[in-house]
Amino acid sequence: MNEILLEAKGLTTEFTLKNRKKVHAVSDVSLEIFKGETLALVGESGCGKSTLGRTLIRLIKATSGEITFGGVDITSLREKDFGPYRRRMQLIFQDPYASLDPRMTVRDIVAEPLKTHKLCHTREEMSERVLSLLRDVGIPEEFLFRYPHQFSGGQRQRIGIARAIALDPALIVCDEPVSALDVSVQNQILNLLRQLQHERGLSYLFISHDLSVVRFISDRICVMFLGRLCEIGRTAEVYSAPLHPYTRFLINAIPKADPAARFEEKPLLTGELPSPTDPPPGCRFHTRCPYATECCRREVPQLRPVAGRLVACHRAEELHR
Incomplete structure (x- = not known):
């Protein structure tokens, strides 16, 4: 250090x-x-x-x-x-309710930075990367297409963390x-x-x-x-x-x-x-x-x-x- x-x-x-x-x-x-x-x-x-x-x-x-x-x-x-x-350099926000777009699914939220920086070249590669990130933060695969309002506060913060480490x-x-x-x-x-x-x-x-x-x-x-x-x-x-x-x-x-x-x-x-x-x-x-x-x-x-x-x-x- x-x-x-x-x-x-x-x-x-x-x-x-x-x-x-x-x-x-x-x-x-x-x-x-x-x-x-x-x-x-x-x-x-x-x-x-x-x-x-x-x-x-x-x-x-x-x-x-x-x-x-x-x-x-x-x-x-x-x-x-x-x-x-x-x-x-990334940021994890204080409010997990306000920091996630309510119109986007979990997949789209986590995939957004990957799309912005063009880090994935195919849909399959994108899906694998998003699933890996969600596994890393403890969000089950079956929740991939849910929206933020369907999660608890702790789960939303986990999604925010997945987006930050993407x-x-x-x-x-x-x-x-x-x-x-x-x-x-x-x-x-x-x-x-x-x-x-x-x-x-x-x-x-x-x-x-x-x-x-x-x-x-x-x-x-x-x-x-x-x-x-x-x-x-x-x-x-x-x-x-x-x-x-x-x-x-x-x-x-x-x-x-x-x-x-x-x-x-x-x-x-x-x-x-x-x-x-x-x-x-x-x-x-x-x-x-x-x-x-x-x-x-x-x-x-x-x-x-x-x-x-x-x-x-x-x-x-x-x-x-």
Whole structure:
């Protein structure tokens, strides 16, 4: 897991509203995704996770910054030159109900990317390929000509996964892929994703706000707050000793099975939640951080090595002691 598959440097994505205000969705993000790993991207709703994921695979155009994939700068490639790279980067959507065309059969849904990229030359070859993909995700052959409304939520997500792996990608962005599913079904889908990763050598960017799910599936965790990265580290290390104050609050908010834990006093986030159209100066978390100093209010903290991981906090070393 030392070979870099995708790297982003100084990535920024902004949107201009009708009133000419700018939404600072992603601000100066730099990260790496290694071959064969699962990098989890976590944070509150609205912090820019999905925008970052879509920007990395060029479904959303970056305002500035650089993206390299397999050592090639894909940031400004023309669409016709980007085609071969598009095949190698796919997306699994959050909502298995909305992401499948209700007018298409399962066969047509899974076959669509194969047709688009002209990977099958005969109907027989297409049928064999589709059946193989459906077997890989646990959808029976007899369901081939059913429509999405005839499936459960978990089955629909399996179909979405079959469509995502149809082009043999190297990287899949999983955008909250289990958040709309029952807990028992979530486990099945997570195990399927791990199995496919092992069999196909896939890399995942796994976007989620559920830290229990992230702990199960990820190799490394990338914590995001209001468009900026707070902390990047190996999953076990981040969970056992979070360094950024925001990461600490996220870890403390995970529900515990122990009934006695219900009576433990946990620190709660206070202060004003900043707006992405008017982010505060300095550290964007300082309006809610109990450890904030004047330096935090003035200077933007950069990701730097602390205790074997990357942390964007002026007081990281002090809080680590």
